[in-house]
Structures are given as C-alpha cells and as structure tokens.
Amino acid sequence: MINKVLIAEDHETSNLSIQKVMEELGIDQIDYVYYCDDALKQIRQAVERKPSYDLLITDLYFEDDGQPQQLTGGLQLIPAARVLQPDLKILVFSAENKPATIQQLFKKFEVDGYVRKARSDARELRLAMESLSNNQRYFPRNLRQILNSKNTFEFSSFDIALLKLLADGVRQKDIPAYLQEQNIRPSGLSSVEKRLSLLREEHSFATNEQLIGFCKELGII
Amino acid sequence: MINKVLIAEDHETSNLSIQKVMEELGIDQIDYVYYCDDALKQIRQAVERKPSYDLLITDLYFEDDGQPQQLTGGLQLIPAARVLQPDLKILVFSAENKPATIQQLFKKFEVDGYVRKARSDARELRLAMESLSNNQRYFPRNLRQILNSKNTFEFSSFDIALLKLLADGVRQKDIPAYLQEQNIRPSGLSSVEKRLSLLREEHSFATNEQLIGFCKELGII
DNA sequence: CGCTTTCTTACGGGAAACCGTAAAGCCGCT
DNA sequence: AGCGGCTTTACGGTTTCCCGTAAGAAAGCG
Numbered sequence: 001m002i003n004k005v006l007i008a009e010d011h012e013t014s015n016l017s018i019q020k021v022m023e024e025l026g027i028d029q030i031d032y033v034y035y036c037d038d039a040l041k042q043i044r045q046a047v048e049r050k051p052s053y054d055l056l057i058t059d060l061y062f063e064d065d066g067q068p069q070q071l072t073g074g075l076q077l078i079p080a081a082r083v084l085q086p087d088l089k090i091l092v093f094s095a096e097n098k099p100a101t102i103q104q105l106f107k108k109f110e111v112d113g114y115v116r117k118a119r120s121d122a123r124e125l126r127l128a129m130e131s132l133s134n135n136q137r138y139f140p141r142n143l144r145q146i147l148n149s150k151n152t153f154e155f156s157s158f159d160i161a162l163l164k165l166l167a168d169g170v171r172q173k174d175i176p177a178y179l180q181e182q183n184i185r186p187s188g189l190s191s192v193e194k195r196l197s198l199l200r201e202e203h204s205f206a207t208n209e210q211l212i213g214f215c216k217e218l219g220i221i
Numbered sequence: 222m223i224n225k226v227l228i229a230e231d232h233e234t235s236n237l238s239i240q241k242v243m244e245e246l247g248i249d250q251i252d253y254v255y256y257c258d259d260a261l262k263q264i265r266q267a268v269e270r271k272p273s274y275d276l277l278i279t280d281l282y283f284e285d286d287g288q289p290q291q292l293t294g295g296l297q298l299i300p301a302a303r304v305l306q307p308d309l310k311i312l313v314f315s316a317e318n319k320p321a322t323i324q325q326l327f328k329k330f331e332v333d334g335y336v337r338k339a340r341s342d343a344r345e346l347r348l349a350m351e352s353l354s355n356n357q358r359y360f361p362r363n364l365r366q367i368l369n370s371k372n373t374f375e376f377s378s379f380d381i382a383l384l385k386l387l388a389d390g391v392r393q394k395d396i397p398a399y400l401q402e403q404n405i406r407p408s409g410l411s412s413v414e415k416r417l418s419l420l421r422e423e424h425s426f427a428t429n430e431q432l433i434g435f436c437k438e439l440g441i442i
Numbered sequence: 443c444g445c446t447t448t449c450t451t452a453c454g455g456g457a458a459a460c461c462g463t464a465a466a467g468c469c470g471c472t
Numbered sequence: 473a474g475c476g477g478c479t480t481t482a483c484g485g486t487t488t489c490c491c492g493t494a495a496g497a498a499a500g501c502g
C-alpha cells in the first residue's frame with residue numbers, strides 16, 4: 001500500500017492538483033515541495049526518522065527562479081533519491097512527450113510510472129496509483145507499443161556524437177578533428193560519411209537536415 | 222465584479238486547479254470545459270439566456286485527441302468569443318514563454334491578462350483576478366524582464382515554410398518547385414539560398430543542420 | 443604463421459550547396 | 473512615362489558534400 005507520498009513539482013497549480021488527487025485516493029500523508037533540493041531533504045529526513053516515503057511524484061523540469069539549487073531537475077533528483085532510499089517508488093509527472101526521453105526514464109532510471117500532463121492526466125494519475133499500489137509499473141498508453149516492439153532503431157554513441165556535432169554546426173569535413181580530440185573511433189572522414197549515409201538510408205531520409213530534425217523531435221540529441 | 226467564469230483548459234489537472242482557485246475566491250458560478258468548441262458553445266448559450274460570462278480563462282494550446290474540432294486553440298477561440306460577446310473579459314493561462322507571442326496577445330487580441338504556468342501560478346492567478354475585478358489588465362511581472370533581456374527574432378511564414386521543407390528532406394535545389402506549388406513568393410532558388418544564409422547569420426550558425434536543430438528545439442517547426 | 447573477415451581510411455568524380463555579383467522585375471512617386 | 477529604390481532572380485566560381493571503389497589495418501581462427 002501507498003500511504004506516504006512526496007510531491008515535487010514547481011508549478012503551484014500542478015502541485016495543487018496532484019495533492020487533490022492524492023487526497024481523493026485517501027492517502028494518509030501527503031507532503032509537497034517546489035524544489036528538488038527540498039524534495040531530497042524531505043526524503044533524507046523521512047529515511048532517518050521513519051517512516052520513509054512510499055512514493056515520490058516528481059516533475060522532470062524545474063524552472064530556475066534565481067535561488068541556486070543543487071538539483072536542477074527530476075533527472076538529477078531521481079538517482080539522488082534512490083541512493084538515499086533504494087526501494088522508493090517513483091512516478092514521473094511531466095509534459096515531456098519525446099518517446100526517447102520517456103523510454104530512458106524506464107530503462108536507465110527505472111522509474112515506476114510515467115503520467116504525461118495532458119487531457120486526462122488526473123484520471124491517468126489515479127490509474128497509475130492503482131498500478132503502483134499493486135507493485136506494478138505504469139506505462140503511458142502511447143508508449144506501450146513502442147516499448148514492446150523492437151522497431152526502435154538504436155543509435156550508437158558514435159552516431160549520437162556525430163549528430164550532436166552536426167547539430168552544433170560543425171562541418172562534415174571538420175568532424176574528424178573533433179572526434180580525434182575526444183578519442184572517438186573511427187574518426188576518418190570516410191567513416192563519418194558512410195555512417196551518416198547509413199543513418200539516412202535506415203530511415204529513408206534524403207538529407208542531413210531531415211535526420212537532425214528527426215533526432216531533435218525524438219529527443220535523441 | 223466577476224461572478225460567472227468559464228474555464229477552457231484541456232489538461233484535467235490544470236483545469237482542476239483553476240477551479241479550486243476560483244472557488245477560494247468565492248466566485249458564484251464556475252463552469253469548465255476541455256475543448257474550445259465547448260467553450261464557444263457555453264458562451265453562446267450564456268449570451269442568449271443570460272447572464273453572460275464575466276470572464277473566460279483559457280489556455281493557448283489544446284491537444285488534438287482525435288475528436289475533430291472547429292477551434293483548435295486559444296488563438297482561434299479568443300476572437301470567436303469576442304464576436305459573440307465583445308465585453309467578455311479574457312485571461313490567458315498558458316505555459317507559453319515566448320515574449321513575442323505574449324506581446325501579441327495583448328496587442329492584437331487585446332486580452333485582459335496573462336498568467337504563465339510556472340512556479341507561483343496560483344498566486345499569480347489570484348493577483349490577476351484582483352486586477353480584473355478592478356477593470357484593470359494584468360501583465361505578468363516577468364514580462365518586462367523577458368522583453369528587455371531576450372532578443373526576439375521572429376521567423377516569418379516564408380522562413381517557416383523553408384525550414385519545414387528542409388526538415389522534411391527536400392533538397393534546396395528542389396525547394397522552388399514546392400514553393401510555386403503552394404503559391405509562396407518569392408520562390409527563386411537564389412531567394413531561398415539568400416534567406417537561409419541570412420537565417421544562419423542571424424544566429425551565428427554555420428550549417429543548415431544547426432539551424433534545423435535549433436528550430437526543432439524551440440518548437441518553431 | 444597465413445588466411446579470411448571485418449572495419450577503417452584514402453581517393454576521385456560528380457552533385458549539391460554556398461556566396462558574390464549583376465541583371466531583371468516590381469512598386470511608389472513626380 | 474520616367475526615375476529611384478527595393479526585391480527577386482539568374483549566373484558563375486568555389487567549397488563542401490555525396491558515394492562508389494579500392495587500398496590498408498585490425499581482429500578472429502585453423
């Protein structure tokens with residue numbers, strides 16, 4: 001069962017709504033904070049003094065409002081929280097819609113659920129809570145197919161290095177120099193050309209511009 | 222005084238929070254909808270049957286969920302509402318942060334207030350309601366800073382057409398044909414080259430790839 | 443070690459993009 | 473109509489990119 005919940009969300013209205021949904025679900029203790037640093041502090045105290053939290057609901061992106069923070073967003077908060085309390089359940093509640101980013105949350109950060117801020121997000125929150133109560137992960141509907149199917153082409157770290165250089169405005173002919181600087185291999189211009197050519201062919205793209213646009217859209221770079 | 226309010230906001234949680242803030246302010250009648258079309262319908266009925274609404278609180282961007290809608294967002298809803306009821310007060314509540322867009326809301330659409338979804342948005346909502354009750358417009362506090370600090374380069378519709386074609390994989394040399402098809406002028410290859418060159422220079426970009434990446438990142442295309 | 447396989451690099455010809463210059467078209471004005 | 477200013481287009485030379493071929497390097501294996 002989930003009895004003690006911490007909400008980390010900088011938007012006051014979003015925070016408020018999550019609180020309300022939790023109330024309606026009859027959660028005993030509902031704490032909320034507006035900064036990641038405060039969230040970590042709360043988790044630390046709860047671990048020390050007991051009882052610790054059952055669930056952390058957090059946003060991904062926190063806006064900088066001038067007050068310097070150690071943790072600048074959910075992607076920093078999540079691993080930090082897991083260090084303090086490995087068994088803490090984590091539900092991400094964010095407007096993020098890039099499949100690659102959401103997929104990474106489950107794969108790399110091993111979060112327990114994701115609810116996207118969208119039309120029926122309150123209902124989705126309740127559904128997610130039900131899953132989490134049963135110790136099940138909650139995947140957003142539109143992601144379930146993606147996660148199961150293998151048709152997600154994998155970009156290697158080499159690919160991503162190339163794409164980032166291109167998106168940073170580095171000319172193809174100059175890329176080998178950059179790769180050598182970072183000890184990335186292969187680094188020959190021919191290899192760069194070949195790999196890019198393959199990436200385009202892989203997705204039936206005609207130009208590098210299209211490739212960059214695609215990768216930006218999916219949050220790969 | 223503001224006694225009758227309509228909330229148009231597709232995100233369930235945001236809608237909920239606005240309702241709650243309105244309740245706390247003691248508003249008599251609080252109606253809420255999740256689609257622009259429904260909002261317009263409500264306004265029309267209220268105008269016919271009286272009393273009409275004192276205030277419309279609306280988001281800018283509504284997500285398409287498959288149900289076909291006449292009005293696809295706040296920018297369509299606002300003028301349509303004003304046609305039905307010219308004296309209707311309008312408060313925009315959105316995450317939009319581009320100064321040019323917000324400025325346009327006041328200048329072109331003559332909205333009565335703007336509250337950005339951000340850290341203290343509930344508090345800002347209350348402040349805005351106070352201003353509106355006194356028949357004053359409500360400008361976001363941070364709008365001045367943003368307007369001063371950020372250089373607001375605007376992409377023309379021609380620019381966006383170009384960028385979209387590029388991001389779709391159309392080669393530069395083929396772009397004139399596409400432009401002529403859509404009766405977009407100018408359409409010469411030279412004009413295309415010149416404009417792209419200017420766009421790159423404007424942002425100190427070296428390549429088209431970087432330009433596309435930038436625009437994707439900002440959601441311009 | 444020699445051999446094959448795979449990965450990486452070098453090279454060259456042709457296509458596309460880039461960029462400056464100049465010509466042609468358009469519009470408002472007298 | 474004639475003129476000036478501005479926009480758009482046309483045309484080259486240069487650079488960069490694209491892509492096929494082949495040479496070279498590294499890794500696996502009997």
